[in-house]
Amino acid sequence: MQTTDANNFFRAEADLATEEARKKKAQRTKDVGWSIELPAKPLAIYVQGNELWTAQSDAVVRRLDLESGKVLQVYKGHTGPVTTLCLWEDDYDKDHPILLISGSWDKTVKIWNIQTRALLSTTSAHTDFVKCVFAIPQLKILVTSGSDRIVRFWDMSEPMKSTPLSSIGILSAHTRPVQCLSVDVHSPTSATLYSADSMGVIMVWDLERDYEGKRCRGTQVGQLNAHRTGINCMMYGRGQLWTASSDESVALQYHPPPPDAASSKAPPPLEHPAAAKALLPLSLPAVSLPEDLADAIDAYLITAYSDTLRIYDVSAPHEPELLREETDGHWHDVIGLALWLRGVDVELSNGGPRTRVEPWIVSASLDGTIQRWRLADLLNPPPKKSKPAGAAIVEPPQESLMTEEEERELAELMDE
Template sequence: MSNKPDKSSFLRAESELVLDLARQGKEKKVAGLGSPIKLKGQALDMFVRGNSLWVAENTGFVLVIDLITNETVSTYRCHQAPLTTLAFVDRVPGSGDEKIMITGSWDKTIKVWDTETKELLSTTQAHSDFVKALLVLPKCNLLVSAGSDKVLRLWDLSNVTEKDPLVSVGSISAHSRPVEMLDGITLSGDSAVLYSADTMGVMNVWLLERDAVAQPADGLPPRWRTTLRENLTHHRTRINQLVLHDGYIWTASADETVKIHPYSSGGQGDEKKRPIKPIQHPTGVKALLPLYIPSLDETYLFTASGDIIRSWDTSDLDDKVEQRNEIDGHWHDVTLLKAWFASPDPYILSASLDGTIRRWKVKDLLTPKPPGERSDLEGNTPAHRRAPGELTEEEERELDELLNEDD
């Protein structure tokens, strides 16, 4: 599967042609930046485990990449359709071994894999449309899945290593748009708080409780009750990322903002803390990563908007959030950000629609540029910052040739 833009259409808008030309030029400029790992497809989800990166591709594969060598050391042919999400759970509960992998796909199924033998343990027909997100709540032996069918489903994981489909223990049908983001906190082995966000910008907060009263049929696990605690409409449109970190809900949206809202230990909004002023971006924000840096004893925020990765000082949320720096290292939109705590320097891993995964030292992302230094690679105004219709001489020449090549 090619990562190149499709140029087969006969009629294309001039603005689209200009954007393609800018990307073609930028592809050469950034070719070696960030020690790129080139994929056959595009990364739709990533999970860092030690020095290994597990990548869910739109090709249906999971790749295991050694981050020391950049080599792919293992592959799983998981689905015949794009693989959108993956999660891990312990083979031995509470051990932290995370030897069981769970994958979700456009094929509407959830599959469970043994990562030691690479054996497919089970396939579950999970949703009536694409599976878009998975969340494991290990202390509760619970898996939550979300889909384009607007439904949340709860699955029992107490017998996850058995070769039977997962058992449904509850569902929620309260969203009016596809649900693509999940996060949660465990309160006990019998209760948790779940956050679900949809493509309309709505985020719901749910209390999940194991039903200890109702007696299930023989051999079946108890059902889970769900109670809506809050309905949050912080964003105008699609929520692309949802992260719970350090007592705050961090959300990135297509409405060009990142919002940070406090929540209490019980999961609801914390009225003792005031919301933080939205962090504005020039385009929609597709990914965010709040990250505590032990060596600095501070938390910083990293965001991806368009093909730019930005770093923000969030050490004093009661005052204001200030931008520290930005990296212009991809030639297409950045869609995922993950942390890799390598020794001696931590890294940020970024995945993009350009079909690469790149790495950046955190200290470089946090180092502000000297006054007056431009953010692009060649000293020209970056294409994404020019006024509409404003081209470089080279772009004007290439566009003219392209538009007149059939004359």
């Protein structure tokens, strides 16, 4: 006989103590911050404009308005928790609709038209859980990775087609689940791909896109070993590769190494009290922002471990400064961070209106909530106050679609 009642399982004393502590913190912090309550656990997030996309444990993707917290669309079709998502935007065809791409425990990758909410295609992508989907529209390929230790390339020359995607390449050098992907694009036919696995190994690949032969060839050109165990988050930009690991550290590596030997030396890792699950180096999105806004955020790195956010000043990477910790926003592991550029109406001295752009941080947690943080308040916390009127419960909470055993498996996979 199967049961979903946790009380019917043998549980370690430490697990019970952790659960009790989380219950107490949930009660204590229920009115803290500007939160959105979700009906299931978020497993991945993506912010575009004023909208938030969440991949969730109840097998759906939700599209929300960050200002109101209301659900705009729900994408149903997967038969297992949705673990990863990305958006496909064609830089060369601005009239092309933006597409949502999602990957799941059901081993498939699905593509959706976000304008019509129509499911365009389903591809059996891996023989085990899909861990990451990563769009490279400049090369017209989608890269996916999974618990089957494989990295695959998919042809996205005609992404609106209703047939499954065509596989145009495969990488099989990893010996553990491949959890994270990132890229440095050089041209429409070449890029450097970074793939990171649950043993902490980062492999570096030269990608060559052959459009006539409908292939993508990957050649391993290096391996980076900054961590002792699984990498949970990886971001690349400006010659910097940032990684967060279950070895309780966040690392910065320069790649390709600068010609100056002194500047190419990697800074010491940022040690954390527990597994580092997410990171957000604000220097990366700052590249595409107006100069005044970029200057305001460029120095900061946000990281997450357990239910806590950390804010660092990394303007001098070899001498990073921990500015503060934010411990009251969540009561379970934070799994994702994103930058939200929020437009705020202000009144000018002459009485005319103006919209000012403010940087906000969005955090997602296994406690089933999204928190929205004004960056200025994270750096200099204001006096405590109750939840603002804009806080919203997205939908009435519903019973989890996962059994107790599946909940435990989810927690283990998130801890890899």
